[in-house]
Amino acid sequence: MEYVLKTRGVTKYFYEPEKFKVLNDITLEVKHGEFLSLVGKSGCGKSTLMYVLSTMDTDYEGELEISGELLTGKDQNYLADFRNKYIGFIFQFHYLLPEFTALQNVMIPAMKRGKYSRQEVQERAYEKLSILGVKDQALKVTSKLSGGQQQRVAIARALINDPDIIMGDEPTGNLDSYNTQLVFDILTELTHTYKQTIIAVTHDEEFARKSDRVVEMSDGKILRI
Template identity: 50%
Template sequence: MTAAAHILKANALGKQFYEPERHYVLQNNTFEVAEGELVSIYGKSGSGKSTLLYILSTLDTDFEGELLINGTQIKGQSQSFLSEFRNRNIGFVYQSHYLLNEFNVLQNVLLPALKLNTHSRAELTEKARTLLTELGMEDRLSYPVYKLSGGQQQRVAIARALINDPGLIIADEPTGNLDRKNSEMIFELFQNICKTRNTAVAIATHDDKIYNNSNKSYEMIDGSLRL
């Protein structure tokens, strides 16, 4: 069997903060994420998980070491390049869903695709409808998002993350605000996304069940990942 290609490669990734004094919040992190792989990063608050995901999201390029996503070296790229690169290659799901209350479910999912503007609005609308149907939200397309439950809002956020067919989804505590039933449902959706779409998912979490059931699990201790 041919080994899966790697969507993300990090080599000796480090990050220093300078206030209140100079110190490393991340140091010497080398790891890879393959296509279709679900990788969890587990650790206490303040261990460096969110800082690492911020770098992996290409939102922070002031780091030590190397980061390649989809074969592209991230360090040294312009902000305009990275903005379009993120929209094409990375989907995002956060603890807070960051949906826009002035738009309905379908409109929220369409936003990243309309920004990329590579297909007609009709084609994108049909694609968004299909995604929402796959996620069990076909009867909520025109609902204001603020009327949805927490689990439903997170499903809409996942559909939004998938609309541009990214090779990588970054998920920062995506079940942190959900009860156990909805947490398990969201994690099962991520597992299914990896299997059916060959999309890689990197999740920062406090959830033992996610940590114990990922394809690869790291613990973040004092800024360093340990398998």
């Protein structure tokens, strides 16, 4: 299968404060192992598009297909399960659960999936943490970690179920240049070594320039692919 993600004519409206077309007939195809950046001015709809692609937002017209499966019209519980298996998330803020250790945070999506035993999940979580260079922080409560460490733990969490697609909303938006570079390198390695697909919304022009493919949006339409 060549394409991991396809959309056909995705259109979405905002109704508050008045009816407004945020996404206008978006058709997009993303290949396996591609590192794609979504760029554009504030309010152009790039984040909105990403949340539609992530299956979290179901209020749109058109069709969305991921890993060969049509997801439009599926119910929330099915989509939650689907996200758990096939999609990993990295946000501008880490969104780690503050009461849990780094290791537990990474383990939670895998435990939810229930594919491996606790022992195996723990081994895999350690492995992901060591790829991201934060293995030594595994047993600390996440609220005690630095910003860069937290973001790396969050990436490890996104990777734990070996998702087909990793979605990022400003994944480096809150990091200094050193950590930005680090995160970028990790993401690049994931696409090239592990053939995972990355779709990231970004403001960072340098980040966008270095990615495989840049999709620029304006007023709810794709300008340049």
